[in-house]
Ligand SMILES: NC(=O)C1=CN([C@@H]2O[C@H](COP(=O)(O)OP(=O)(O)OC[C@H]3O[C@@H](n4cnc5c(N)ncnc54)[C@H](O)[C@@H]3O)[C@@H](O)[C@H]2O)C=CC1
């Protein structure tokens with residue numbers, strides 16, 4: 001899908017990966033609604049994006065992805081201003097093993113909430129224009145990160161939800177592609193203060209720091225470039241794209257023969 005003239009919504013867009021997603025979408029000709037719970041953090045990046053791409057191309061909407069009401073209001077405003085929604089990047093996420101219910105509510109339920117509300121606007125079966133939904137998972141959605149079981153569960157959930165929605169969309173004719181991005185460690189605020197974020201698993205902080213050292217970190221622009229590939233390539237649906245220092249790799253998952261219930 002060419003992005004010129006399209007409208008995108010990015011959650012958690014005030015900083016980090018979300019901000020980079022907004023930037024690459026604008027660079028490729030889309031209009032972008034930046035949604036975030038943190039209005040103050042969005043102020044400067046928004047000014048910079050407005051200066052660079054034009055004030056008419058961006059809008060900031062305060063929105064907590066834990067609230068279906070706020071998501072619906074933000075999407076409605078986006079449609080009023082930009083005329084529709086073609087792309088949703090469910091990106092907002094936290095790492096907090098102490099408030100693990102919140103981690104699940106934002107990282108997994110936030111993706112599901114955002115998707116279901118977006119379907120109201122995007123689903124071709126209900127008058128929408130179709131499009132693409134990108135969900136920000138993690139390498140911890142492919143293999144377990146020992147120091148963050150709840151975070152890992154949230155990201156496994158995001159990968160599973162994305163793949164199931166992709167199949168549902170194809171079978172039903174929503175006209176929407178669904179893909180997940182699974183980055184390794186990325187240079188953002190989320191990988192600071194790791195011991196505090198790990199809560200009862202803070203004894204595993206050293207092992208996690210060691211993994212960061214071994215794997216290295218990637219830049220937010222690497223993640224945005226991977227997301228762009230999934231957005232523009234119309235053949236991609238139900239993919240989980242692992243993004244590491246060594247490059248991006250499409251994950252292979254086992255397939256099952258439903259009649260024999262064993263791996264093909
Ligand atoms: N930094 C990393 O190493 C990796 C991050 N990810 C994922 O990428 C996504 C973005 O993370 P980063 O940019 O690294 O984090 P970040 O902490 O730099 O940015 C997260 C953004 O989400 C916003 N946010 C948090 N809770 C929210 C809520 N309830 N509603 C709306 N916005 C909310 C924050 O205000 C912030 O602007 C997350 O889903 C994260 O799990 C995935 C793999 C690696």
Ligand SMILES: CC/C=C\C[C@H](O)/C=C/C=C\C=C\C=C\C(=O)[C@@H](O)C/C=C\CCC(=O)O
Nearest residue numbers: 138139140142143144145183184185191194208
């Ligand atoms: C503290 C957590 C910070 C950020 C979370 C973020 O989403 C990044 C996750 C990055 C890595 C995920 C690792 C997943 C590990 C696994 O799959 C393990 O089962 C395998 C462990 C190591 C493989 C790497 C290696 O040593 O070659």
